[in-house]
Amino acid sequence: MYESRTKRLNVAAVALLGFFLWWAQGNLDGYKIQILNLVAINIILALSLNLIYGFTGLFSLGHAGFMAIGAYVSSLLILPAAQKEMIFLLEPLVWPLSVLQAPFFVAVLAGGVAAALFGLLISLPVLRLGGDYLGIATLGFAEIVRVVANNLSGITNGALGLKGIPNHANIWWNYGWCLFTLYFIARLVNSNFGNVLKAIRDDETAARAMGIDVLRCKVVSFSIGAFFAGVGGALMASLLTTIDPKMFLFLLTFNVLMIVVAGGLGSLSGTVIAGVVITVLLEWLRFVENPVTIGSFHIPGIPGMRMVIFSMALLFIILFRREGIMGMREITWNGIIGVCRRKGEKDRD
Amino acid sequence: MTERETALETQGVTMRFGGLTALHDFSIRVHRGSIVGLIGPNGAGKTTCFNVMTGFYRPTEGKVLFEGRDLTAKGPHEVCREGIARTFQNIRLFSNETVLQNVMIGCHVRTPLNWWETPLPFGVGAKKEKEIREKAYHLLEEVELAHLADECAASLPYGAQRRLEIARALATEPRFLLLDEPAAGMNPQESQKLMAFIRHIRERFNLTVMFIEHDMKVVMGVCEYIWVLDYGVLIAEGAPKEIQADPRVIEAYLGEEAVADA
Structure with missing residues (x-):
């Protein structure tokens, strides 16, 4: 009974979201639509990192690397041949890539698959490490990807990056992928396979004793996370229409990590909430970087002030609410209905 | 012998x-x-x-x-x-999971649910999931913990945690x-x-x-x-x-x- 109610409410929520997006497309300006798009992409990225870090306990800082792989692969597949010829000034694009073309959906999928393959490749040596060492190793991986992208001019166009990427990533694609990611990861972590991942996070020794092939499960989780990071990167490339290696610095991983930690490690609803709040705040807080005049006192604009505020906010979260907004809890329909009912009973009394 | x-x-x-x-x-x-x-x-x-x-x-x-x-x-x-299954000297339960989930994790080795079987709410994955849940619940009944199935494992009294650890070990058959x-x-x-x-x-x-x-x-x-x-x-x-x-x-x-x- 609960299950069918949950299903109906989920369908209703998706319909509501669809209606909102349809309304937004007709009534909001381009800047606000852009923010809505970024919300969707950031949620995809944060959900994938939460799967790796929050649910499996693998402290990974390699998200920017997977995003870069996804972004480059899918961009090269959707760039028209003429455009490719035009932007590759240093070296012409190597042969199969110069003529290869794919529809947007396939390109994004390919970006995700490529990222997942790299995830699989590095996970075998890297996942033998634990804790902080894993963080350093994956950070190194992301850096390697960036440096390679900077120097492999025949494929990535080096530091010039790719320009004029077709802007296919509209609000429907982004939210479509976002919902798919949420659905897939939610199903995964709520299944017994998800229980196994959480077991590895909670107590690896006990998980081994329970017959769980810990390394294999970690590799699966890491690769699935990498897949969605690649998808997020691919969508972002198409949304921004231009990418270059400088975009994929550690700061990009940091932004995603901030959403995951603020939302709660091991909470999908927390990630969604934090994804919305932080993405919106990141834009809204731009005013603090503008020059301010208070009376006769003039403060020049300080670029980067937003990040100072965010870093401080993160510091406060770690100090006073380490488990994030939601901790490991989830908002469920049954929970909401339960709260409403209790409130209703209280009002009646 | x-x-x-x-x-x-x-x-x-x-x-x-x-x-x-x-x-x-x-x-x-x-x-x-x-x-x-x-x-x-x-x-x-x-x-x-x-x-x-x-x-x-x-x-x-x-x-x-x-x-x-x-x-x-x-x-x-x-x-x-x-x-061969074991328990530990200092109890090692999966403390963030419920009592039932702890036992379900033990079932994984005999009824492994693969990641690609999880997305669909029907089919092989859902069948396995149900099978695992039922088996875990039966084991909890066996160790008289079924009434605590949805409690967080860490919140159990000491003796019950010991029994749960044994139930989890039994789940690996x-x-x-x-x-x-x-x-x-x-x-x-x-x-x-x-x-x-x-x-x-x-x-x-x-x-x-x-x-x-x-x-x-x-x-x-x-x-x-x-x-x-x-x-x-x-x-x-x-x-x-x-x-x-x-x-x-x-x-x-x-x-x-x-x-x-x-």
Whole structure:
């Protein structure tokens, strides 16, 4: 009974979201639509990192690397041949890539698959490490990807990056992928396979004793996370229409990590909430970087002030609410209905 | 003792950590279907012995055989797949998960749910999920924890956590169960109940049980055969009566109190 109610409410929520997006497309300006798009992409990225870090306990800082792989692969597949010829000034694009073309959906999928393959490749040596060492190793991986992208001019166009990427990533694609990611990861972590991942996070020794092939499960989780990071990167490339290696610095991983930690490690609803709040705040807080005049006192604009505020906010979260907004809890329909009912009973009394 | 009756056998197992020999030339044979004990003073190498048997340590020398198959080179999860399950001295539950989820995790080794089976709410994955949930629930009923199925594992009282850990081990469908100090921290009534419980699950699940225990009442009450370790060396073995009378054991372990009793 609960299950069918949950299903109906989920369908209703998706319909509501669809209606909102349809309304937004007709009534909001381009800047606000852009923010809505970024919300969707950031949620995809944060959900994938939460799967790796929050649910499996693998402290990974390699998200920017997977995003870069996804972004480059899918961009090269959707760039028209003429455009490719035009932007590759240093070296012409190597042969199969110069003529290869794919529809947007396939390109994004390919970006995700490529990222997942790299995830699989590095996970075998890297996942033998634990804790902080894993963080350093994956950070190194992301850096390697960036440096390679900077120097492999025949494929990535080096530091010039790719320009004029077709802007296919509209609000429907982004939210479509976002919902798919949420659905897939939610199903995964709520299944017994998800229980196994959480077991590895909670107590690896006990998980081994329970017959769980810990390394294999970690590799699966890491690769699935990498897949969605690649998808997020691919969508972002198409949304921004231009990418270059400088975009994929550690700061990009940091932004995603901030959403995951603020939302709660091991909470999908927390990630969604934090994804919305932080993405919106990141834009809204731009005013603090503008020059301010208070009376006769003039403060020049300080670029980067937003990040100072965010870093401080993160510091406060770690100090006073380490488990994030939601901790490991989830908002469920049954929970909401339960709260409403209790409130209703209280009002009646 | 014929080959068929032996469940687990160790042959000259030696475990060295650098210069320290934690276990020296340890050879035992455990009868199938028996309840046996491993005792010894603190630091005698009992837990090391368990860690060797369950694949957490690879012995420096010697072999571990389970039902005739060599386990020496196998990792913990492979040993579990072979049919040996264990509990830990300091309870190691998955503390953020519910009681039911803890047991479900134990079911994974026999009914593995693959990641690609999870997205669809119907089909093979959903069927397996249901099967696992039901099996886990039945096991909880068996250990009288079913009413706590949705509680967080960490919130359980101590005795219930011990039982849950055993239920989780049973979920892996073992034929051989290793219990590391199951009665630690229990009062006499609780350990009395535990003994009955161990006998019950042995019958119910057709197990061979080996455990480490400090509580002599439990050891002498439930074990059919006992091995005594001291400083990594096997100093005595036999039925409880013989062990109680063995002067070396009394000297090494049971102490003056036992001498006075005898």
